[in-house]
Amino acid sequence: MNTPSQHDRPVLTNQILATDLDGTLIPLADNPANTADLSLLAAQLQSHHVTLIFITGRHFASAQTAIEQHQLPQPDWLICDVGTSIFHRQSDGTLKTVHAYAEHLGEIVAKMPVDELKQHLSAIDGLRLQESEKQGPFKLSYYADAAQLDCLVEQIKQKLSQTAAPYSIIHSVDPFNGDGLIDLLPSGGSKAHALAWWVEQNDLHQDAIVFAGDSGNDLAALTAGYRAIVVGNANRAVAQQAYAAHRTAGWENRLYLATQPATTGVWEGCRWFGLVDREKSLPQKLGATPIGDQATYFRVWAPDRRRVEVEIDNGQTTVTHALQKGESGYFTGVVPEAAAKARYQYRLDDGTVRPDPASRYQPDGVHGPSQIINPLAFPWTDKNWPGIAKRDLVIYELHIGAFTQAGDFQAATAQLPELSALGITAVEVMPVAQTPGQWNWGYDGVNLFAVRNTYGEPDDFKRFVDACHAAGMAVILDVVYNHVGPEGNYLTEFGPYASTKHHTPWGDAFNYDEPGSTEVRQFVIDNALFWLEDYHLDGLRLDAAHFIKDDSRPAIVDELRRDVSRYAESIDRTIHLIAETNMFDQESLNDQVDRLAFDGVWCDCIMHAIYAHALPDLRIAHREYLGGDLADALQYGFVYFGRDEKRIEASQRRDLSRNAAGKSYIESFIIGLQTHDSVGNHPQGQRIHQLTSKAFQKAAAALTLLYPGIPIIFMGEEFAIDAPFPFFVDFENASLKQAVDSGRAREFPQHVWGDFLLPSQSDTFYQAKHDVPDRRDEEMFAWYRDLIALRKQGLAEAWLSADSMAAGYDPQTEIFFLRFRKDSGTEVIVQTRLIGPAESPDKAVSIPMEGTVLLSSAKLPQSDNQNITLHPNQVVISQTS
Incomplete structure (x- = not known):
């Protein structure tokens, strides 16, 4: 094979941008930002001496026209005709054919030149030759009716096989006029093949190339090992396939999924990979935020410290970088040797080494180093997901660790079709924030921004959410802002995160109203917005909202509602903010001057009244419910009222109902027959059908699923499974294990706890596994499915409402x-x-x-x-x- 002569080779720079044209570098017709960014990009590429290669399916004349029409920068190289021609720019500005590449393709098709191939295909009806300028010595192109395209492609493949023709076929539908397009190229030929040949001939390493594309025709190059940019307007299938290929190959930080379309997306990707100047403004987010493929910005609040250093472990080397202390005690700095997936920790001025308080992932648990996570790396497909209206919510509550035998996000994702078949419209996930040990209900979180390492990586949770949206289900996450768990809580070593005057039974209360509280409050608000923004969640449930202690005004809960509401207004997705109040807290549902209403509240009165009616001697709540409470609970939706947990008599309930101008407040109650608390507060974690009967469960389920509140189903309830769900928790600290085991018995002294399952025992967790096929009652599933279907019919026909x-x-x-x-x-x-x-x-x-x-x-x-x-x-x- 001949290689380009020294005269043919222009001088190559260390940075090379290879980009597709249509849909990628060429500005979109309706996007003025693309046009403006093209000028900026062109100037930056020139000033940084970036070698520019255009790779396009267009023929040479069409490519030249596009360059002039859209005022594109002049390329150093042009690969066109779907990768069958390569040209390079001469010193006089002209583009000259690379003859060595033509000879390379000629060797591939030597046994059957294009003219001979044309003769073989002439008998196939429906093929129309494209214009002569679109043909080439190594390319044969046809038009076809789009409706016949697949059939014609199959006929061509058969002919290629019969004649042993050294050609491959690519086909598509023209997005502008709907024509079917068929190209026959030398076997293995493509835009990616041409680029690979060029890289080899110029003795370059793949890392020198950044390739930008938008379509399936670019996929081979996007997954060839180059650094790659997928522009924001690309079909999501292309983004997903590129992501999967990079992940399978183990390539880290070589793929950038642009948020913006076409030209702006290329500009965005070039900044990310350092081909041009990076974004000057730095993010104000806490934690480690990648700002490029090899650079990360660190920001940590440590007002009580004189010095903070970040230590980055890149696998083979450790880099230590001193952060700069700024206003309000924030330490910041950009570290150029810190890429996504690297592990890091903070060294404080006393020599102590701790994980990041805003860590996005703790691969080795609460005591180990944090990991840098790129929040833009996941190929979301839910751009047009609108969310679920409150009236349409049918919530399924689950615990990721116990929902499947594997106990992780990936296994939970595989179960979603079953929930969809049941009629579920929203999944509520018990807390996933990092907790210590091997298992936990989730309410002992200490790394509030990090998903639990035993459940999977951050992208695994994103894949779960994305799959839920694809199946028509919203995702609501339990978050805990009343306390921080007792083990692995290093927050107070950085600053005054903990309250000195408020306390909880479970761990340190957050400091919302003492010196330093401004930054603590922002930490919690940022966390709520982080879950909604980075993980595309549809809502948050605030655990034990009445335990979020704050004497300041506005209270943190009110600020949280305000900021979540503002975020919801900025996106095209319905967001739900739900409070666990366990009773009717009217203030939580009313908009007032200084605060906004919650979208819903957990109101357990109907559930506990059902238990009290059937099992008057059973106590699974701190409040007392009587056997006669159920009728009034159904009529008014509640038994206890207000944050002081007053028991309300029937006449008072009527008055409250009148003051609320009807009973529409009921439609904001989350109503269930079972929840994690009702099952878990039983000493053996028994479910209602085990305490009563399956017939009782069926009869009671009709009251909750056809009630005008928002129904919630606890995992396994739909199959009446026998797997218990007792309280389980694991600590690495032995004294904490012993304390929680004995403390659980003290919490509900009315029970006989002699044979209860200790929370710290491994069997307690493993017996709670939900997906055991032979434990499933399919008849119960069908009953729940029918009730949900009737509920949806009632909403559609408008008779299922509180006021009717x-x-x-x-x-x-x-x-x-x-x-x-x-x-x-x-x-x-x-x-x-x-x-x-x-x-x-x-x-x-x-x-x-x-x-x-x-x-x-x-x-x-x-x-x-x-x-x-x-x-x-x-x-x-x-x-x-």
């Missing part, structure tokens, strides 16, 4: 009922007989048949035409005519 509902109890028949009046005057009626296991099974009762039966949890023997028989723990749902 009446609820009550008939003591003679022991039937609880919900009645929903339609605008037409007809009604949908839910009638359920709930009989606890301590009661003697009652005889069946005969009740008037009202209309047509929509659903029944058991077979319905009819006494006569006007009455039906209702057995204990049976529910019937009917619609009047």
Whole structure:
């Protein structure tokens, strides 16, 4: 093979940009920012002496036209005709053919030149030769009807196989006019092949090249090992495939997924890889933020320290860099030797080495070094995801570690089709912030910005969220801002993060109202916005909101609601902020002058009233519920009211309902039959069907899933699985293990705890695994699916609402009922007989048949035409005519 002569070779610089044209470097027609950024990019490329290569499917004349029309910078090299021609610029400005490449392609097709190939394909109907200027000595191009494209491609492939033609085929549909396009190239030929040949001939290493592209035709080059830019307008499938290929190959920091389209995306990527000047403004985020493929900006708040250094472990070397102390005690600095995936830790002025308080990932747990994470590295596909309206929420609560046998994000993602089939519209994930040990409910988080290492890497959680959105499900995350866990909490070594006057039973309370609280409050607000922005979450549930102690005004919770609301207004996605209040806290649901309302509150009164009705001797809450509470709880949605947990009598509930101008407040209540707390607060973590019966669960589920609040289902409930879900926690500190084991018994002294599962035992966690096929009750799943479908029908037809509902109890028949009046005057009626296991099974009762039966949890023997028989723990749902 001939190689380019010395005369043919221009001088190459150390930085080379190879870029596609259409959809990549060429500005989009409706994007003036692209045009402005093209001028900036061209000037920067020239001033930095970057060698520029255009790689395009266009033929030579068309490429020249595009350069002039769009005022593109003049390339040093031009690869065109879908990689079958290479030209380089001469000193006089002209582009000259690289003959050595032509000879290279000629050797590939020597056995069958293009003219001979054309003869072989002439018998295929539907192929239309493209214009002569679009043909080439090594390229044969056709038009075809888009509807026939796949069929014609198959016929061509058969002909190529029959004749042993040394050609490969690529095809696409022209996005501008819809024509089918077919190109036949020398076997293995492509834009990527031409670039690889050029790199080899010029004795270059792949690291010298940055390639930018947007389409499937660019994918081979994007995944060839070069540093690569995928512009923001690229099809998400291209971004995903490039991401997957780089990850599989183990290439770190070679792929940049631009946030902006076309020219601006190229400009963005060139800054990232250092081909041009980097962005001058530095991020104000805490933690380690990559600002380039090999550079990271560090920012940590340590007002009590005179000196802070960051130590970066690159695998083979350790670099130490002193950070500069600025205003308000923030230490900052850019470290050019710190790339994403490198591990780092902070060395304080007393020599102590600690992980980053705002670490994005702790690969070795709470005591180990932090890891630099690139927040822009994941190829999201949910750009058009709008979220789920509050009225349409059907929430499924799960614990990542116990949801599957593997106990990680990847395994949880594989289970999503099942949740979608059930009718779930939102997944609520118990806390995923880094906790100590091997298992934890999640409420002992100490690295609030880092996903738990045993669940997977940050991108694994993003993939879970992305898959949920693709399946039509929102994702809500539990976050804990009332305390920090007791082990691995190094925050106080950096600054006054902990309150000296407020305390919690679980760990240090945050300092929201003492000196230094301004920065602590910002730390927590930044954390909430971080989950919503970096992980595309659809909402947050604030754990134990009444324990977020703050004597200042506005309180941290109010500031949090304000800033989350502002963020929600800035994006095209519905965001939900939910408070765990465990009762009706009217202030939380009302907008006021100095604060905004929560979108929803956990209100457990109906759930606990159901437990109290069936199991009057069982106590799984700190508040007392009575066997007669359920009727009023259904009618008004609550038993206890306000932050001081007042028990409200029926007359007071009526007054509160009137003051609320109806009962629409109920539609902001999160209502469940079971939650992690209700199951976990039982000594053995038993579920309601184990304490009562499956028939009882079916009957009670109709009250919660067809109630006008927001229904929540706890994982495994839909299958009535027998796997327990007791409280489990693991600490590396032995004294903490012992303390939590004994403290759990003291928390609920009313139980007999002799045979309960110790929270720190490994069996306690492993027995809680949810996905055991032979434990599943498929009939229960079908029942839940049917109830959810009826609920969605009720919302669509507008009869399932709080203001159209009446609820009550008939003591003679022991039937609880919900009645929903339609605008037409007809009604949908839910009638359920709930009989606890301590009661003697009652005889069946005969009740008037009202209309047509929509659903029944058991077979319905009819006494006569006007009455039906209702057995204990049976529910019937009917619609009047």
